[in-house]
Amino acid sequence: MPTYTAPLRDMRFVLNELAGTERLRTLPGCEEVGPDLVDPVLEEAARFCAEVLLPLNQSGDIEGCTLENGVVRTPRGFPEAYRAFREGGWTSLGADPDWGGQGLPKSVGLLVEEMICSANMAFGMYPGLSHGATMAIEKHGTPEQRALYLPKLVSGEWSGTMCLTEPHCGTDLGLIRTRAVPEDDGSVRITGAKIFISAGEHDLAENIVHLVLAKLPDAPPGTRGISLFVVPKFLPTEDGRPGARNGVTCTGLEHKMGIKASATCALAFEEAKGWLVGRPHKGLSAMFTMMNEARLGVGVQGLGIAEIAYQNAVAYARDRIQGRGLDGTKAPDRPADPILVHPDVRRMLLTMRAMTEGCRALCAMTALEHDVSLRHPDPEVRKAADDVVQLMTPIIKAVCTDTGWEAAVAGMQVWGGHGYIRDNGMEQFARDARITQIYEGTNGIQALDLVGRKMGAHAGRYLRSFFHPVLGFIEARMEEPAMEEFILPLSKAFGRLQQVTADLAQRGLRDPFEAGAAATDYLRLFGLTALAYAWARMAEIALGKEEDAFYRAKLATARFFMQRILPETSSLAAKVLAGGGTLKAFEDAAF
Amino acid sequence: MPTYTAPLRDMRFVLNELAGTERLRTLPGCEEVGPDLVDPVLEEAARFCAEVLLPLNQSGDIEGCTLENGVVRTPRGFPEAYRAFREGGWTSLGADPDWGGQGLPKSVGLLVEEMICSANMAFGMYPGLSHGATMAIEKHGTPEQRALYLPKLVSGEWSGTMCLTEPHCGTDLGLIRTRAVPEDDGSVRITGAKIFISAGEHDLAENIVHLVLAKLPDAPPGTRGISLFVVPKFLPTEDGRPGARNGVTCTGLEHKMGIKASATCALAFEEAKGWLVGRPHKGLSAMFTMMNEARLGVGVQGLGIAEIAYQNAVAYARDRIQGRGLDGTKAPDRPADPILVHPDVRRMLLTMRAMTEGCRALCAMTALEHDVSLRHPDPEVRKAADDVVQLMTPIIKAVCTDTGWEAAVAGMQVWGGHGYIRDNGMEQFARDARITQIYEGTNGIQALDLVGRKMGAHAGRYLRSFFHPVLGFIEARMEEPAMEEFILPLSKAFGRLQQVTADLAQRGLRDPFEAGAAATDYLRLFGLTALAYAWARMAEIALGKEEDAFYRAKLATARFFMQRILPETSSLAAKVLAGGGTLKAFEDAAF
Structure with missing residues (x-):
């Protein structure tokens, strides 16, 4: 285990x-x-x-x-x-x-x-x-809604859900069909079918507070006609205890590849009593205000899986003996050397480690900006911090979840055949991690968010919130010999990112298909450059503290990242620059 | 389904x-x-x-x-x-x-x-x-063994196994502990524990013929002391029917991530009667003569999964409507466009397609050489063909199984949340494909086979069996304008491969750790170049036949491969050239 x-x-x-x-x-x-x-x-x-x-x-x-x-x-x-x-x-x-x-x-x-x-x-x-x-x-919510629900949710006595997806729509919420019919008492009656509702029904909490997207009768079509409602499983009594059962039932549990202990429910709303949260028809934007935090949270799921996969891959690599070191026997007293000595095993482990620690650094840097964006007294400072969060959110969501997946898969590979066996637990990490690349907006949607919404917005203000600090960081260290091995690769990757950004901004403006065709490779290029920035900053902190094994390992991992991972940016840049012509030219019927 | x-x-x-x-x-x-x-x-x-x-x-x-x-x-x-x-x-x-x-x-x-x-x-x-x-x-086998077992195995009345792995060793078979004690009648008694034995026990055939690696009492240590034995589940009677039960029993079935319908058995041999196959202590090399074919077969498993994942991803992308085309509405009569219109979906599908068809081409080209190597009357021609098979086997095993896995994973991504649901069948492809990257020698072992055994062998003869035809192909087409868009990227990738090969041959000779540190990236670089060669050859066949949709699609896919996949070679070359210093420098205790 x-x-x-x-x-x-x-x-x-x-x-x-x-x-x-x-x-x-x-x-x-x-x-x-x-x-x-x-x-x-x-x-x-x-x-x-x-x-x-x-x-x-x-x-x-x-x-x-x-x-x-x-x-x-x-x-x-x-x-x-x-x-x-x-x-x-x-x-x-x-x-x-x-x-x-x-x-x-x-x-x-x-x-x-x-x-x-x-x-x-x-x-x-x-x-x-x-x-x-x-x-x-x-x-x-209204003051009454807050007073009623928040203490219960915060204490965990009640739990919550987000009911967005329906059988025929997930990414395109403009298509939802769930209806909300107003009642005379200010409430609504909600009818419709929702799927993929995590924690939609379970036995952990005494009540479940569903946040439901639905359409009011006078709703404009598409995403501009969606409202947000609160629909408790048990209608709260006057004194705030769970009362009568509301008209929402779990009609099915999904059999999934992973996160099997998480109840993924199909919910049927049948004239369920609910109340509007926020303004009518503004439900989607209300949802989107929570999206950044939810997406960061999913990124952190990927990070968490990457960490435990790494730890257990290392443990196995130390324990399992098989073959001899290519450059000589390392454990002459044993019938074979631990597989940790094999360079390809070290490559896998260091890739896991460099990506995991890099993602943790990126999350921490972004979480700080998040705190500043919420709490700083100066609105200008808040806005500047929020710019960073807006920009980094799709990148963190996609890169950290890809890292979780890749690390889990690499962890299996280090374990060899034993990684494929359920009892050893490594394959579960892969199955669990896989969903993080899909939900809360697939990683392809994150990439579209980056190139479609974030890149051009406010005349490039979001982009500058990353480009300016990185440029400043590089320029301030050009003359520092000890930092050269980190600054040179960072500045090379950063140069590629700038070049590709300029090219893509132009092309994407002329034809949005071009932006979409480049999106995933562009996000990855951006993410690796952001990781390189994080690694250069971490290396700078570690330099001079080499007597401490922790900092020595930081520097060694930073070097590995720069030499063996960051070169991926050259291919990514080439793919983006190749454009979307081959995607467009392929005939639909020929697929 | x-x-x-x-x-x-x-x-x-x-x-x-x-x-x-x-x-x-x-x-x-x-x-x-x-x-x-x-x-x-x-x-x-x-x-x-x-x-x-x-x-x-x-x-x-x-x-x-x-x-x-x-x-x-x-x-x-x-x-x-x-x-x-x-x-x-x-x-x-x-x-x-x-x-x-x-x-x-x-x-x-x-x-x-x-x-x-x-x-x-x-x-x-x-x-x-x-x-x-x-x-x-x-x-x-002896003539008697052939006469006894082959008709039954060929007809499928009896089935077979390969019993190599033991709980403490898989890759390093020199460590095996199963013992074979000779009897007076020329048979042996085999005792030991084997694990991960596919088809080790089942109800499909009336007898099971185990091929078992074990050590004779006088065996030299390590891989030079392993012999191969045939151990039938039921001892054949005089007239070749299944007789008395032999001392081999299934003690456990593995719970695995995938291929759950394949019985992966732990087998206990307790003084089971067996007979030597081939010469004493030469069992491993006997196994290795079958390895090429088995590894090609595993590559084909990857190819098979890639194909069905692609087909079902395309079907979903045609069927599922969500959002509108970035460059304009494509299905104005429907509430949304099929997701096939989205460039990132097309990118995923075309990547699956280009890799799948490329792998099929590579397999077909290699299978032909395989047939020539076995059947051609001229031993020189046989040898030349075998050189190609020797070289391409680890590449096909690794690249095709990686393709199976990546295509299955991409297929899930095209399906979004529905790809994570068991009933839709897409996640099974990923779970099934995953083992192909591990068994029959992990893909890391394939990479070591390429750089360790194949690269330097016979003064580079294996390498030349690929390099010379590719060079000849390129040179003969330098003046053909219609082929330029394929020949230029191929020759660029091929140049990278040559450069990296020369560099690695030198460094690897000085320090085998360097060869190991580069192996996986080198194999991928080699594989993509081989795919580019296959795609250029396919494009050449298709040119001029554009009135036929099949050839039009071939050309369009070839262009996509050259522009959007092959650039990966630049990063791979850079990673190989970066060397193994950062892998070696990392302290074991710091992992």
């Missing part, structure tokens, strides 16, 4: 040394955020994840959820673990103190989320979805 | 037009191999695979195999399908007529294998393993 030790040293590094907690402490409500406050939280989370959540990961996968007469049972141990999770305060970590939350910044919350996803990603779906519902009501 | 239509037009193209059946017909026993003989075989195989094997693919995955009291049951329908398979003559297609086979060349057999792997890869494991056992006995 896989093991997991939270990478606390690296988490503290990205939080305190890379992103920097000094800047965090200038924010209202974050004055106390430092090692004294954060370390115990991280350590307790690490313990909880390793001791409570991890042991349920494999059994949860094997057992899955069951549906009987509309009742969904989560796997054995899940209800108890959820209760402990709730009582440990993990549902309220980042929530507003007004509703019973602990008010910790995203910069800390993301690290805890990573641990949860490493230990038991399927479990993490339940509180994760509640978080989205909390935000929706906090941001768009 | 997925559908499958065998790509007969493309199969005939690679067989007749690309590889060329004229050359095949010059070989003894192949004089009649032409459309009149081959087309009905392919058509009947296509029908059988679509009608009999495909309907059992998903149910076999869900049901899996069961083990009770040492008896393994395959999923419902498998015994009947196997009987029909056998009676249809599919087990004997390529076998020697001396033993009841039909003597068809590999060039035809591989196409049928591809169809089987598309329709039901797990089913194909059973006859596939028999094929390996047949070859082992045919090549290394």
Whole structure:
């Protein structure tokens, strides 16, 4: 069975040394955020994840959820673990103190989320979805709605869902058919079918708060006619307890490739009582205000899987003996050397490590901007920080989930045939990780978001929020010999990115098909350049501290990234520059 | 449920037009191999695979195999399908007529294998393993062993296995512990534990012929002390029928990520009666003589999965409507356009298509050389053909299985959330394909085979068997304007490959670690260049025939390959040239 030790040293590094907690402490409500406050939280989370959540990961996968007469049972141990999770305060970590939350910044919350996803990603779906519902009501609900739902959601007594997808539409929500008919008392009656609803029905919480996209009778067609509603499973009584059963039932559970302990429900709404959240017909934009955070969260799922896959691949590579080192025997006292000595195994492990630590760094840097964008007193500073978040969100979602997947797959490969066997747990990581590249907007949609929405917006303002700091960073270090091995490859990749961006901006303006044809390769090129920037910054921190093994490993990993991963940017640039002609020319009938 | 239509037009193209059946017909026993003989075989195989094997693919995955009291049951329908398979003559297609086979060349057999792997890869494991056992006995058995076992194996009445792996060793077979103790009657008693034995026990055939690697008492240590034995499940009676039960039992079935209908057995040999096959202590080299064919076969598994994943991704992309074309509405009469219009979807589909058709071409070209290497009367011609097979085998195994995996994964992505749902069948392709990158030598081992064994062998003779024809092909077409768009990128990639090969040969000679550090990237670079060569050859055939949609699509796909896939070679070359320093420098303790 896989093991997991939270990478606390690296988490503290990205939080305190890379992103920097000094800047965090200038924010209202974050004055106390430092090692004294954060370390115990991280350590307790690490313990909880390793001791409570991890042991349920494999059994949860094997057992899955069951549906009987509309009742969904989560796997054995899940209800108890959820209760402990709730009582440990993990549902309220980042929530507003007004509703019973602990008010910790995203910069800390993301690290805890990573641990949860490493230990038991399927479990993490339940509180994760509640978080989205909390935000929706906090941001768009009436004072009454907030007072009714938020304390329950924050405490974890109730959980939440996001009901968007329908059988015939997911990406294109303009097509949804679920209807909301207003009643005289200000409520609505909701009727329709939703699918792929994570945590749509389960036995962990006493009530479930569905946030539902539906159309009012007078709705304009398409995405401009979608409204957001709150639809509780049990209608709250006067004193805020779960009362009568509402007209929403679970009609089916999906059999999925992975995250089998997460109940993915088909829900039937039959004249279910609901209430408008936010303004009529503005439901989609209300949803989109939560999207950045949800997408960062999915990125962190990928990161979490990458970390545990790496740890267990390393453990196997140390333990398994097979063959001899190509440059000589390494363990003469044993019948063979540990496979860790083989260069191709080291290549796989270092690729996993460099991508994982790079993604963690990128998440931490972006989480800090996220905190600034929400909390800084100066609206100009908030806006500048939000620009970074807007730009980096699709990149983090796609790159971190690709990393989770690739690391899980590489982890299987290190394990050889044993990686393909269920009992060893490595293949579960791959099956679980796969969904992160698909949901919350496929990674192809992230790429379109980057080239379609973010690239051109505000005359390139989002882009500049990345390009200017990177350029400044490079220029300030051109004369530093110790940084040369990092700055040169970074500046080469950055040059490619700038060239390709200029080319694509022109072509994409003339023909949006060209932007779409380049999107995925462009996002990857952007992501690798952002990782190179993060690695150069990390290397700079580590330089001069080589007596400490942690910093030595940082530098060695940074070198590996620059020499063996970053060259991918040359191909990506060439693919983007090749244009979309061959995609367009292919006849539809010939596929 | 997925559908499958065998790509007969493309199969005939690679067989007749690309590889060329004229050359095949010059070989003894192949004089009649032409459309009149081959087309009905392919058509009947296509029908059988679509009608009999495909309907059992998903149910076999869900049901899996069961083990009770040492008896393994395959999923419902498998015994009947196997009987029909056998009676249809599919087990004997390529076998020697001396033993009841039909003597068809590999060039035809591989196409049928591809169809089987598309329709039901797990089913194909059973006859596939028999094929390996047949070859082992045919090549290394005594006349008595051949007379006893081959007719039964060829007819499919009996099936075969290859028992190599043990719990503590797979790649490094020098470590095996299974013992063979000679008896006075010339037989041996075999004792030991084997794992991961495909078709090790099942209910499809009346007897199972195990080919077992074990050590004789006087065996030298390591791989030079391994012998090969035949160990039947039931000891054959005087008249060749299954008699007394031998001391080999199935002690466990693995729960795997995929190919769940294939029984992956742990076998216990307890003083099981067996007989030496070939010479004592030469078992590993006997196994290796079969390895090329087995590895080509695994490559074809990848190809088969890639094809069916592509077909079903295209079907969904035509059917699913979501959003509007970026360059304008394409289906104004419908609420949205089919997702086939989206450039990123087309990019995924064309990548799948270009890699799949390219791999099929490479397999066909290599299968022809394989046939020549076995059948040509002139030993010099045989040797030259064998050089190509030796060189291309690790490349085909790795590139085709990577293609199977990547296509299956891309197919899921085209399906979005629905691709993650078991009932839709797309995720099964990914789970099934994953093992092909691992077994029969992981793809990392293929890469080591290429740089370690094939690159330097015979002063580069294997390499020249590829480099010379490609160089000749390029040079002969430098002045042809119509070929320029294919020849230029091919020659660029080929130049990179030559440069990198020279560099690596030097560095690898000085330090084998350097060869190992480059191996995987080098193999991929080599594979893409070989695919570019295949695509240029296919484009040349298609040029001038553009009135036919088939050739138009070939040309369009060739252009896509050159412009959007082949640029990967630039990064791969850079990674190889970066060397293995960063892999070596990383401290073991720091992983």
